[in-house]
Amino acid sequence: MGLTMDLQGALKKYFGFDQFKGLQENVIENVLDNRDTFVIMPTGGGKSLCYQLPALMKKGTAIVVSPLIALMKNQVDAIRGVSEEHGIAHVLNSSLTKTEVRQVKEDIVNGLTKLLYVAPESLTKEEYVDFLQQVTLSFVAVDEAHCISEWGHDFRPEYRNLRSIISRLGDAIPIIGLTATATPKVQEDIIKNLGMNDAKVFKASFNRPNLFYEVRPKTKNVDADIIRFVKQNQNKSGIVYCLSRKRVEELAQVLQVNGISAVPYHAGFDAKTRAKYQDMFLMEDVDVVVATIAFGMGIDKPDVRFVIHHDIPKSIESYYQETGRAGRDGGEGHCLAYYSYKDVEKLEKFMSGKPVAEQEIGHALLQEIVAYAETSMSRRKFILHYFGEDFDEVNGEGADMDDNTRNPKPKEEAKDSLVKLLRVVQDTMEKFKTKEIVRTLVGKTNALISSHRTEEKEIFGIGEDKDEQYWMALIRQVLVAGYLQKEIEQYGVLHVTEKGKAFLATPVSFLMTKDHEYKEEEDSSIITNGKSTGNAADEKLLKLLRDLRKREARKNDVPPFVVFQDPSLDDMALKYPITMEELLNVHGVGEGKAKKYGKPFVELISTYVEENDIVRPDDLVVKSTGANSGLKLYIIQSVDRKLPLDDIAAAKGLELPDLIKDMEQIVFSGTKLNLGYWVDEILDEDQQEEIHEYFLEAETDSITVAMEEFDGDYEEEELRIYRLKFMSEVAN
Template sequence: MDIHGALKKYFGFSQFKGLQEQVILSLLSGNNTFAIMPTGGGKSICYQLPALMQEGTAIVVSPLIALMKNQVDAIRGISSEHGVAHVLNSSLNRGDVNTVKADIESGITKLLYVAPESLTKEEYVDFLKNQKISFVAIDEAHCISEWGHDFRPEYRNLRNIISKIDDVPIIGLTATATPKVQEDILKTLGMSDATTFKASFNRPNLFYDVRPKTDDVNKDIIRFVRQYQGKSGVIYCLSRKKVEEIAQVLQVNGIKAVPYHAGLDAKTRAKHQDMFLMEDVDVVVATIAFGMGIDKPDVRFVIHHDIPKSLESYYQETGRAGRDDGEGYCLAYYSYKDIEKLEKFMAGKPVAEQEVGHALLQEVVGYAETSMSRRKYLLHYFGEEFDEVNGLGADMDDNVRNPKKKHEAQEDVQLLIEIILLTKEKYKPKEVVNTIVGKSNAMLQSHKTHEQPFFGKGKSKDKKYWMALLRQVLVVNLIRKEIEQYGVVKVTDKGKDFLKNPYSFMMSEDHVYNLENDDSIVTNSKGSGVSTDEKLMAMLKDLRKKVGKSRGVPPFAVFQDPSLEDMTLKYPISIEELSNVHGVGEGKAKKFGKDFIALIEKYVEENEILRPDDLVVKSTGENSSLKLFIIQNTDRKIPLHDIAKSKGLDFIELIMEMQRIVFMGTKLNIDYHIDDILDEDQQEEIYDYFMEAETDHIEAAMTEFDGDYDDEELRLMRIKFISDVAN
């Protein structure tokens, strides 16, 4: 039977998808084969069909028990023989194992799914040695590489085990692999001769959007999900605690959502997964434990509440959206703080592992902060060229729809390439940038780079600028990262030509993500249909200035910018509605609110504006109990560090919480703490600064005092100031 007949007979399809046919023919001809196909590209048929067509049993190595079970059930569904496919893993008892062995011996079993751990059992290896094996398939082959996003040490030894069983062709399959990971897989499996098939990684129907992560992230998520009422979506979080919290907030706000993480018992997990598949709920909030075995074609959005550890993970997770080629919106929230948190997690690991982890994380930072086409950036990471003008899906990301400013950077690119060559192409991006801005470290000193005449030649611009430029130069292939010594930057032939005949290089200016939570503005990209009313914003700012003047306080002490922003979205026209605005509590609404709601009411009437009445986001009671706890304990003059400890907060988290309380209009007396850390003159100096300042941004205060006070001291003084003058 030819392969088209077999495809029709077993799977009912009349034609192959993408590269399937070529991969299958390669394997049937007895070649070692390597297939890289994005999620949803139909990888499993590439080994299922040849296994069903050939004599003997194919061994399929897979890391996930749930996934094996799904596939075995699917294959049994298309065959009259129950034993056509079996699982061999730790979930079987003695009797089950004997049944499996009998079916293999009698030639009934075509596909045997095994976990890599099972293959280390001598009993199984000895048994399989004496059977007719057609080939070995290694699914999720990226697990072999420590540069992959899901490294499993037990995968490293597969080559030795396979050679003990039989000399048969091997097929490796993966849904994501950078050039570095591909090379690693082939080397470790000892099949550098493999015929490699690589499908395009471009998913033109997915829209990529990255937004700054602010205190208002939950509100933003609710607004976003409400636009997709009745449609399916997945929200990824890093911690179980966050998963539970977000699922709860969604439920409280009338969205059908369930949590999914490894801390739930198997029964609950299975139930939640089924509810999602059967559409009894719309949204699953999950850690990455979810979705490996999920094949729901109509997921309409994937939200990353926390940015993942690598671009492979990000690609894999966003890839769960729009598998039916319909709409798929991929929204990620980014703040550099999250990256720092991930770096802290790595601290205890072996140095080699840390290096890999840091390198992968920096790629994520590059993607999140870039202002060029995100699709081009992502595809370049996977070793694929993309034409950002005519390519499929070229306008499907926030950067392309809202282009950032560009400027001519030809001379800077020349300097960058020259420095890489002058330092003998032996540095990673960080060292290259340190050389340009003239910041010495042990690495540079050991090569005496800090003594060279070119050291610090580009110090008129900061590190961030040069790092952004380096990333953009990398994507257009004037420089490349060496695969063998991962991360070391080399100049390509194209880059050397650029030095000889330079041409215009328009550099996009990177996003500046303001990390000050309380000062950050909730911006929404075009895609979300929510943006501020600029005209009203200007009127509110004028009024704020006036009110501040009449009360003898700076404007920011009346209402913060994010509060004004929120007023332009919600148009509050009563004191009660005003107290639901971001950063405005009851106290503040009563104290300053009268003029503001009068202005907004008049504005709404004159411009015939329809007010959204559903933007009051209910919160789960946790915050209010914490607020009360802090107020009561500061009244009792309990040391702040003790308050933080008893609630399991970092000190900076407590400060953020206190900021929120005073910005909402409640008084907090923390003089007892401040008196311990700053003397009277110091307090007076900072107090006077805030009184005169245009803005209460901490960065501005840090610059003003030029290192005399640290971040914590200034924040605590700002809390005292706002509490005294505005509340």
């Protein structure tokens, strides 16, 4: 009882809290008793307090091994904030100067330092090992302990040596291992590698009932969808994760130009820039941070309201840890992931150069995230099953907090199918993974199936009345229901459980739902290759715009396409721009063109919107970042200097057709290019006159139509270049 009172007092004194959260108190008591301790606690569960408080209470210095400098810095600042002694917490890593290292050592020797944060690499330095052998150490905390396991989502080989280093630091130093995500296999690995066989294990529930899980198909219009989502959650803090640094910077720019306060964050920025952007997010100077997974470990911002995955992550552990940064204060947290199998294929390609064992692990982890994205069952139940936890999807806390549960797909009886599935797993001697089991069911062979002569067995093809996707869906649901089990050690080989054997003996009803099919479709509002798909365009408005274009063309004595091209009109009938600024977001409309022809079009649309009570889809008006502005400027300047087009293309590593495409974007948006010098090189006077007359009279600027009209007299490139000269002179 006395210890509990002391603990409560210490908690209040150092951290200002009146009570512990979850398992914290039990964990801390175990650490204070000098016992090895293993803590599995989800992000936001208060892991760090489990070693910080006992370190402040015990004699000597606690060593905290952590993989990230940003995480160490945050925690050191936080501990210094609860004490008058600056030296109470220190970092020891490669970023320190000799003078700073000397100061750290001095503070430890003088008994000031209670917490010393080190990277695993620093602990291998002889100089530090020799020094730490001579001082009193209270315990060693290994944070992010899943880094020890090659089955973890963040394996780091240097973590493997920790046990031997800790042994060198002194006899019987207690160890506390902590992780926010660990499957049963990873837990086993951590305990074995840290030599903590007698450790007391504390495992908190992985259920975060306040988080809402949602997966959407990733179309070409994903940026517009993210903008719409963020604008619907205005002034709320959020994180958007992307896999590549390039995409992080592009998306951050797109958000910024669309009026969202956002910053990018990735490991490619220098430390000063990273710290600046991180602080802007923490201090609420910006609402959104677009980041690679380098961002977030140790970011203790309690009121992150949404976490968006622009790209599907590499494993369920990564996904769980990253989504876990939402709603840490118990308030709302929306976890939205965009899924496309193309992204999965990209990730598989990245793995191809790695050792075979690593590839096998990577593929196994990826297939779990594919299963999560495509499943139509309760997403919460799926995640918790992955972490070895049962969940009641009807009455459990947070049971209705995912898209599948809110919009359930109809269930169908699958008792007979389940019998077939379990028979195939048994009759193939439990040697196959999901892929081979599905192929066997539908009667398709491959090298592995042939090597076991499976096609000669009567079970081969017994499920051919159903497609492969059906069987995949059934296997995923049967795994969660506990009739089958995946052997992780064997990279996902399937075994029939005792429950499965009992089912085979006496089959009962089994209801299943089919998986989602995320088609690789383009969004109806996307413009591709200069042509709008137009599915969502307002046909009535489009007709009015075409009539107006004809009138304006007559008034200015130019062909209609010179005023605005068809894709631009399609886009206007989709986005309803009612100001000149909004008109600039329409495909193929630059400032020059908007100024010259835009006013009557904007006025017509404005009247139409008002008269027809149209709710404008503001989210579709996505401004581009002008990422190609450097190239655009180079082309304009080079043409002004009358450089040969071949040379301009070569200087930028382009083929001539690509350069022409870039020049078309410039001219069609309303900027002149004085290409007369080049046209004179490729076409004589009579030819120029003939093509000029044609475009003056033509109803359309289509090159295909022009090619047919001239019946092979001119090359496509010649006509495209002349059209640029014509548009520059006549339209702009």
